[in-house]
Amino acid sequence: MDISKRGFRGLLTVAAAGAMVVGLSACSGGAEPTGSGSAAAGGDKPITVGFVAVGPEGGWRNANEQAIKDAFTKDAGFDLKYAPAASPSDQKSQLDAFSTFVNDEVDVILLTATEASGWGDELKKAKEANIPVILLDRGVDASSDLYVTRIAPDNKQVAKSVGEWAATTFPSGANYFVLEGVPGLSVVNERNEGFDAAIAGKSGWNKVGAQTANWKTDEGKSVIETVLKANNNNIQFIFAQNDEMGIGAAQAVSAAGLKPGTDVKIATIDGTKGALEALAKGDLSFVAQYNPFFGTDAVDAVKKALAGEKVDSTIIVKSATFDSPEAAQTALDKGLGF
Numbered sequence: 001m002d003i004s005k006r007g008f009r010g011l012l013t014v015a016a017a018g019a020m021v022v023g024l025s026a027c028s029g030g031a032e033p034t035g036s037g038s039a040a041a042g043g044d045k046p047i048t049v050g051f052v053a054v055g056p057e058g059g060w061r062n063a064n065e066q067a068i069k070d071a072f073t074k075d076a077g078f079d080l081k082y083a084p085a086a087s088p089s090d091q092k093s094q095l096d097a098f099s100t101f102v103n104d105e106v107d108v109i110l111l112t113a114t115e116a117s118g119w120g121d122e123l124k125k126a127k128e129a130n131i132p133v134i135l136l137d138r139g140v141d142a143s144s145d146l147y148v149t150r151i152a153p154d155n156k157q158v159a160k161s162v163g164e165w166a167a168t169t170f171p172s173g174a175n176y177f178v179l180e181g182v183p184g185l186s187v188v189n190e191r192n193e194g195f196d197a198a199i200a201g202k203s204g205w206n207k208v209g210a211q212t213a214n215w216k217t218d219e220g221k222s223v224i225e226t227v228l229k230a231n232n233n234n235i236q237f238i239f240a241q242n243d244e245m246g247i248g249a250a251q252a253v254s255a256a257g258l259k260p261g262t263d264v265k266i267a268t269i270d271g272t273k274g275a276l277e278a279l280a281k282g283d284l285s286f287v288a289q290y291n292p293f294f295g296t297d298a299v300d301a302v303k304k305a306l307a308g309e310k311v312d313s314t315i316i317v318k319s320a321t322f323d324s325p326e327a328a329q330t331a332l333d334k335g336l337g338f
């Protein structure tokens with residue numbers, strides 16, 4: 001993407017943000033440079049950042065979007081324009097916000113998509129306008145030359161760590177159920193792929209079923225209540241693709257007169273404070289963190305993109321795992337829950 005069409009506005013604003021890029025960083029792969037390779041001196045305009053966001057959705061989302069707001073501050077040289085979706089599943093409001101940012105000629109767009117499909121036209125418009133787009137958290141079904149990079153923990157690896165823990169915990173396998181996030185999202189498909197890969201070939205594993213609970217605690221509880229009844233409580237393991245659904249599953253297990261953590265083990269993804277507390281209490285058995293704190297990574301990618309540096313096509317955010325009440329309590333004592 002050649003930023004020259006937009007003159008040095010983008011480069012001047014990079015200088016204003018204190019990102020005097022003096023050379024190209026060595027990055028493997030990644031999108032084409034978006035600028036002339038170095039920040040122009042001077043300039044006092046802030047970098048305008050259009051953030052097409054999901055908005056209120058749960059603990060992880062709140063932590064992640066706050067991390068972005070905390071990183072793209074005026075003091076850091078940015079003018080962050082936050083555009084949450086009308087609801088976590090409302091793609092139209094996101095497409096409208098994206099289009100407005102292109103028409104307003106912001107310097108860069110950050111996108112966390114409520115759906116993976118349907119972004120091609122808008123991304124092409126941004127490319128034609130020489131506005132770099134950076135994906136946060138979720139991928140989209142579009143050519144990778146239409147965006148600079150995707151910044152997220154590795155969903156497949158995070159889910160693989162859940163599967164590896166499950167395979168070790170249940171060496172002879174188990175009847176299990178999967179609570180999925182909102183259908184069609186890249187992270188849902190990636191988490192299924194990672195978990196399945198970890199238990200592939202392991203004997204005794206019987207997938208009773210999978211169903212979305214839309215990332216929500218009440219839906220997770222309702223789904224598992226039905227599943228337990230339909231299977232005479234013969235479920236040993238539940239993989240919940242986020243903490244809120246897993247906490248709902250634990251509520252359903254208890255309501256069925258079973259003991260979560262003993263009769264039914266539940267593993268989740270995210271690492272919110274509520275999940276770590278549930279793990280410390282024994283209601284959950286394993287929590288794989290999906291680290292939401294990548295504001296600095298996003299600022300770095302924005303500055304590099306606007307300064308014409310190549311950026312890796314994916315930026316992986318490191319995440320931890322918690323496999324015991326003691327590990328959870330230690331994390332809570334260190335303030336790692338969010």
Ligand code: AHR
Nearest residue numbers: 057058060137187215242
């Ligand atoms: O895309 C990340 C997922 O979205 C998180 O795991 C979940 O909590 C959120 O709703």
